[in-house]
Structure formats: C-alpha cells, structure tokens
Amino acid sequence: MKATEPLQVxxxxxxxxxxxxxxxxxxxxxxxxxxxxxxAFDAICLKLQRSGRIGFSIPNEGIEATQVGAASAxxxxxxxxxxxxxxxxxxxxxxxxxxxxxxxxxxxxxxxxGRQMPVHFTFVEPIxxxxxxxxxxxxxxxxxxxxxxxQRRGEDMVALCSFGDGGTSSLGFHSALNFAGVWKAPVVFxxxxxxxxxxxxxxxxxxxxxxxxxxxxYGMPGVVVDGNDLLAVRKAVVEATEAARAGxxxxxxxxxxxxxxxxxxxxxxxxxxxKEVFDEWRKKDPIKRFxxxxxxxxxxxxxxxxxxxxxxDAEVSAAAKDAQAVGxxxxxxxxxxxxxxxxxxxxxxxxxxxxxxxxxxxxQSGGGEFPL
Amino acid sequence: MPTLTLIQAxxxxxxxxxxxxxxxxxxxxxxAKKGGVFLATENxxxxxxxxxxxxxxxxxxxxxxxxxxxxxxxLRPVAEIQFQDxxxxxxxxxxxxxAKLRYRSGGQYTAPMVIRTPYGGGIRGGLYHxxxxxxxxxxxxxxxxxxxxxxxxxxxxxxxxxxxxxxxLFLEPKALYRSVKGEVPEGHYTVDLSTTRDVREGGDxxxxxxxxxxxxxxxxxxxxxxxGIETHVVDLRTLLPLDEEAVLDxxxxxxxxxxxxxxxxxxxxxxxxxxMIAEHAIEYMEAPVIRVxxxxxxxxxxxxxxxxxxxxxxxxxxxxxxxx
Numbered sequence: 063m064k065a066t067e068p069l070q071v072x073x074x075x076x077x078x079x080x081x082x083x084x085x086x087x088x089x090x091x092x093x094x095x096x097x098x099x100x101x102a103f104d105a106i107c108l109k110l111q112r113s114g115r116i117g118f119s120i121p122n123e124g125i126e127a128t129q130v131g132a133a134s135a136x137x138x139x140x141x142x143x144x145x146x147x148x149x150x151x152x153x154x155x156x157x158x159x160x161x162x163x164x165x166x167x168x169x170x171x172x173x174x175x176g177r178q179m180p181v182h183f184t185f186v187e188p189i190x191x192x193x194x195x196x197x198x199x200x201x202x203x204x205x206x207x208x209x210x211x212x213q214r215r216g217e218d219m220v221a222l223c224s225f226g227d228g229g230t231s232s233l234g235f236h237s238a239l240n241f242a243g244v245w246k247a248p249v250v251f252x253x254x255x256x257x258x259x260x261x262x263x264x265x266x267x268x269x270x271x272x273x274x275x276x277x278x279x280y281g282m283p284g285v286v287v288d289g290n291d292l293l294a295v296r297k298a299v300v301e302a303t304e305a306a307r308a309g310x311x312x313x314x315x316x317x318x319x320x321x322x323x324x325x326x327x328x329x330x331x332x333x334x335x336x337k338e339v340f341d342e343w344r345k346k347d348p349i350k351r352f353x354x355x356x357x358x359x360x361x362x363x364x365x366x367x368x369x370x371x372x373x374x375d376a377e378v379s380a381a382a383k384d385a386q387a388v389g390x391x392x393x394x395x396x397x398x399x400x401x402x403x404x405x406x407x408x409x410x411x412x413x414x415x416x417x418x419x420x421x422x423x424x425x426q427s428g429g430g431e432f433p434l
Numbered sequence: 435m436p437t438l439t440l441i442q443a444x445x446x447x448x449x450x451x452x453x454x455x456x457x458x459x460x461x462x463x464x465x466a467k468k469g470g471v472f473l474a475t476e477n478x479x480x481x482x483x484x485x486x487x488x489x490x491x492x493x494x495x496x497x498x499x500x501x502x503x504x505x506x507x508x509l510r511p512v513a514e515i516q517f518q519d520x521x522x523x524x525x526x527x528x529x530x531x532x533a534k535l536r537y538r539s540g541g542q543y544t545a546p547m548v549i550r551t552p553y554g555g556g557i558r559g560g561l562y563h564x565x566x567x568x569x570x571x572x573x574x575x576x577x578x579x580x581x582x583x584x585x586x587x588x589x590x591x592x593x594x595x596x597x598x599x600x601x602x603l604f605l606e607p608k609a610l611y612r613s614v615k616g617e618v619p620e621g622h623y624t625v626d627l628s629t630t631r632d633v634r635e636g637g638d639x640x641x642x643x644x645x646x647x648x649x650x651x652x653x654x655x656x657x658x659x660x661x662g663i664e665t666h667v668v669d670l671r672t673l674l675p676l677d678e679e680a681v682l683d684x685x686x687x688x689x690x691x692x693x694x695x696x697x698x699x700x701x702x703x704x705x706x707x708x709x710m711i712a713e714h715a716i717e718y719m720e721a722p723v724i725r726v727x728x729x730x731x732x733x734x735x736x737x738x739x740x741x742x743x744x745x746x747x748x749x750x751x752x753x754x755x756x757x758x
Contacts, residue, residue: 207503237496
C-alpha cells in the first residue's frame with residue numbers, strides 16, 4: 063500500500079474484515095444518531111440563517127464521520143481543541159443541542175454570553191471542548207501546552223486537536239508539531255483535509271504529497287485515513303491516543319474528506335468547486351457508508367433512519383425554538399470577563415453606556431447589573 | 435536586607451514564586467542551563483529541575499501558544515521572550531488568544547500567565563534589541579502590562595503578576611538590569627498591580643514615566659530643583675490597567691505635565707496620558723502637555739543616545755512647561 067493511500071475499514075458491502083471497533087451496539091447507534099443530529103442541526107441552522115434569525119452558520123455535511131469517529135476515541139477526561147467545523151464532537155460527548163443553539167442566537171443563555179459569532183462554541187462539560195477561535199492555527203500550540211500540563215501532573219489526558227487543510231499552512235501548525243515532537247506531548251493532530259480552504263484548493267496550500275507526510279519532519283507518525291469511513295477514523299485516532307497515553311508522543315492524522323457545502327452560509331462553493339466533484343463525493347456520503355456497516359451487523363433498516371431522523375429533528379427544532387425565545391444578553395456582559403475583576407476604566411465605560419441607554423429609553427439595555 | 439540589582443531581584447522573584455507554588459513553570463529560549471541571556475533565570479534549573487525550568491524550541495509563537503494551553507490546564511507558566519523585539523511572532527497568541535480567552539469563553543477558560551521580556555534601549559542593541567513595544571500591547575483589553583524600574587518593585591510586581599488571574603506582559607527595562615541596585619526583602623512580598631509610585635515629590639511640575647526613563651527623569655528633576663523648580667516624578671509601573679485616578683490626581687496638583695517614554699511618540703503611551711488629561715483635567719492645566727519620547731523612526735544603533743530621552747531633554751521639557 064502506498065503511504066498516501068488512505069486507511070479504510072468499512073468496505074463497499076459494509077464488511078470490516080474482522081476489525082473490532084470496540085463499541086457496543088448502543089455506542090455504534092450513538093455514533094450514527096450523532097451524525098444525523100449534526101445534519102439536522104446544520105439543516106435547521108441554514109433555515110434560521112436564510113430567514114434572518116441567526117447571522118451565520120458553518121455547514122458540516124460530508125465531514126460527520128471524521129468528527130464522530132474521532133470523538134468516539136476520546137475519553138471524558140480528554141480535551142478537544144476544535145476547529146469551527148467540529149461540533150459533532152461536542153454532540154457525541156453529550157453537549158445538548160439547546161446549549162449550542164443559545165450560542166447560534168448569541169442570547170442571554172449562551173455560555174459565552176453572546177460575545178462570539180455563531181458556531182464558536184465553548185464547553186467545559188461533559189468534556190473539555192475548548193473555546194473556538196477564528197484565527198487559523200492558534201489553537202494547535204495551545205493543545206500541546208494543555209497536554210504537556212497534564213503530562214507534568216501525571217494525568218490521563220490526551221488532547222485532540224482538529225484543523226483543516228488550510229490550517230497546515232499556519233504558523234501554529236509548525237510550532238505545535240515541532241513542540242509536541244520535542245516534548246513527546248500526548249496530542250492527536252487531526253487534519254481534516256476537505257480539499258478546500260474556503261475557495262483555495264489543497265494544492266495551493268502545499269507542494270508536499272498530502273499532509274500526513276509532514277509528520278516525518280516532526281518526528282511523529284503520520285497516518286492517512288478515509289475521513290468518510292467512521293471506523294477508519296476511529297481506528298486511527300484510537301491508535302494515536304493509545305500511543306499518546308503510553309508516552310510515545312503525538313500523531314498527525316490526515317482524514318481525507320469533503321465538505322458538501324460552502325465554507326459557511328456566507329459562501330457559495332459553486333463558483334470554485336466543479337459540479338462533478340460534488341457528484342463524486344455525494345456517492346461517498348459518510349452516513350450511508352456507516353449504514354452499510356450497521357446493516358451488515360443487523361442494526362440498521364431504512365425505518366430506523368427515519369425514526370432517528372424524526373427524533374433528532376424534533377430535538378434540534380425544539381432547541382432552536384427555546385433558544386429563539388431567550389432575549390439578548392444584558393449590557394453588562396460587554397464589560398465583564400475582560401479581566402477577573404473589572405478595572406475602573408472599564409467600569410466607568412460600562413456605567414456611561416448604561417446611563418446613556420437608560421436616558422435614550424432603550425429598555426433592552428436596562429437589564430444589566432449596574433453599577434458593575 | 436540584601437541589596438540586589440534589578441535582574442537579581444527578578445531572579446529572586448521567580449525563585450520565590452517557584453518555591454511557593456509548584457504549578458509555576460519557567461521556560462523559554464536558553465533559560466535552563468545558561469540561565470537566560472541576561473541570567474534572569476540563573477540557577478532555577480539547578481534548584482527546581484528541568485521539570486520546572488526548561489528550554490524550548492526557538493519559536494515565540496510556540497512558547498506563548500503552549501504557555502496558554504498550560505495556563506488553561508492548571509499550570510502557572512512564566513514564559514521568557516529573549517528580547518521584546520522578538521515577541522511579534524507571538525503577537526497573535528497574546529492579542530487574539532491569551533487576552534481574549536476569558537471573555538470569549540464567558541470565563542470558562544482562562545490564561546493566567548506571565549510573559550517576561552527585556553525591553554528598551556541603552557545597550558547598543560540597534561533596531562532589534564532595543565525597542566519599546568508597550569503601546570501595541572496596551573491597546574489590548576484583557577492583557578495587563580507591567581514595567582518595574584527598581585529592584586524592590588521588580589520582585590514585588592513579578593510575584594504579584596505570577597499570582598494574578600489574568601495574563602500579564604512583564605516588561606523589564608534591560609538598561610536597568612545591572613545599573614540600579616536597591617534593598618529587596620527576602621522571601622514573599624508583593625507590590626499591587628495598577629498602582630503608581632511617587633519617586634519624588636514636587637509642587638511645580640508633574641513628570642510621568644516608567645522603566646528606564648525613571649532614573650532619567652529623577653536626574654532631570656534634581657537638576658530642575660537646583661533651578662528652583664520642584665518636580666513630582668511618578669513611576670506608572672503598571673500601564674494597563676492604569677491607575678487613572680492617581681494619574682489625574684497628580685496632574686491636578688501642578689497643572690504642568692511632562693510624559694516621558696523611550697518608544698516612538700506617535701500613538702505612544704504619552705498620547706493616552708495627554709488625551710486623558712484633555713478629557714478629564716483640562717481646567718486644571720497651566721501649560722500644554724509635553725511628550726519627551728523616542729523619535730518616530732526605527733531605533734538606531736550608534737546614535738542611540740540621541741534617540742533615547744536623556745535628562746537634558748526631560749529638563750528642557752520641565753522648564754518649558756514651568757515657564758509657559
């Protein structure tokens with residue numbers, strides 16, 4: 063096998079050639095349901111965005127198996143340093159759709175208090191899903207630092223750090239892989255090579271033969287997997303976490319996949335991705351791929367899909383309805399959490415903004431806790 | 435009480451914090467065996483082991499990026515950037531990440547950490563071993579910017595910075611590393627961040643300064659006193675968050691103000707002080723605010739003594755506002 067030929071587990075008939083994924087039937091169905099939930103969340107967010115009720119969303123169709131397969135390899139004590147196209151990992155570990163929807167609306171119940179754009183989630187429970195940042199590649203060295211800290215204290219923790227093909231061009235990619243290699247930090251670097259960094263194709267990012275090969279230069283294994291094969295992604299990430307937990311250091315995994323939509327709701331990919339490419343990848347749909355495996359294992363029927371789709375759609379719809387009903391965060395949240403304690407100059411600015419809003423009769427802004 | 439140089443006081447502060455708090459880790463380029471290029475971290479590796487004081491690859495982005503991750507996960511990183519001039523690859527990590535993490539995560543993740551770095555001129559370091567970049571960082575909500583000018587403050591402010599729940603950029607005036615000495619208590623003590631220090635009292639003119647400009651301004655004030663002008667010299671020592679109340683009080687006492695820094699004038703910290711005075715104390719002013727600063731040029735090598743404000747330039751400004 064050529065080094066760049068991706069690892070696959072699920073064959074065209076749903077067979078796995080004796081591979082034991084190490085997941086119970088319930089866990090396998092949870093993987094499946096999570097992928098459907100990601101798709102439902104996407105579909106509802108697209109509607110909300112198109113109807114002007116939220117400002118922005120990031121579609122995930124096509125990437126679900128990479129997200130969920132990787133997440134399934136992580137323990138609750140592990141940390142996830144996600145990109146903005148990774149929320150399936152949070153859903154897998156039990157984050158509630160409504161808590162994600164609060165962020166989509168940036169409302170008063172949003173746990174980052176409406177400060178971030180939609181899709182920039184932060185969760186500490188039930189797993190560390192670290193606050194998403196828009197700059198590309200900055201979270202990679204942070205993952206190394208967090209993993210290093212755990213290693214220093216002898217804690218059982220692996221950091222899963224996810225980024226796209228474009229992210230490999232960033233300063234953070236080089237710094238992170240270099241530091242992780244030198245320190246043998248327990249990190250799994252997951253490059254989701256979906257072929258496009260917004261409109262720039264992967265060959266405009268690198269002249270190397272794919273991305274996994276870059277691992278060689280940092281003294282760590284590089285693995286290429288079929289990102290649309292949930293069990294292949296899981297297998298690669300499980301092996302990488304085992305190596306990390308055994309003190310053998312980091313692994314770079316390149317998951318080859320494709321996003322079946324734009325970069326975001328503000329992007330139309332038809333201007334740069336040829337239609338044939340979409341047609342080709344549609345045949346490789348990761349959910350259908352997993353269904354063949356579940357069916358071969360006697361766990362799946364079309365009725366099962368319909369039933370689960372109905373369930374997740376109802377859950378996500380209810381989440382959207384609930385989140386939409388919550389008002390915006392109070393004005394005080396503009397001024398809090400800059401520092402642990404509010405310094406005098408920020409306090410004064412907050413008070414002035416509140417006084418002005420009160421004079422102008424802006425009822426909404428009266429909901430804060432002033433004086434701060 | 436021992437008499438230490440400023441760099442010995444920094445070393446003492448690091449030592450004290452590492453001894454008190456096992457989560458404190460010191461790292462950067464050449465900080466371990468060598469003890470740093472200025473020897474600020476001398477003997478820390480010997481005493482606390484390579485677990486607690488270690489070298490990193492030569493990458494400022496990596497140093498600060500990993501420090502943020504360590505801070506998120508319970509360590510207290512004290513990262514050294516060898517010269518402030520080399521900090522800019524880490525600018526994104528400092529400005530976009532460390533400073534914004536608490537805010538953007540609603541307080542669920544934080545980055546309590548200290549970035550120590552020598553800054554400023556006076557050692558014939560040319561363009562890239564002399565700069566004063568404080569203004570770039572003072573424009574960053576979420577970050578604290580601290581600059582000591584005495585050994586006592588260096589140790590006390592450093593210990594306070596390491597214990598602080600927010601990220602602190604600790605700028606050390608390298609020109610003063612070995613040129614100032616002072617009494618420094620042994621063991622633990624702190625100097626509160628966001629407080630100013632009255633270096634010298636005087637009722638005629640107020641001079642605001644920090645870092646290596648403090649001794650320059652003190653000398654100028656002493657010369658002014660010989661001519662009958664009494665100058666109040668204020669060491670700002672924390673630029674962000676600034677003790678604005680103390681600054682405005684000092685302004686109102688004389689109505690004649692000089693602001694001194696090594697950094698270029700345009701959009702420098704002096705501009706902020708001037709604007710603050712214009713907004714909040716204009717009715718107290720007897721003369722325009724004068725800024726004595728580095729020039730709006732890159733930092734020169736051979737002629738650095740012309741670039742850096744010296745006591746004569748400061749004295750000239752004191753006399754100007756006094757006689758206005």
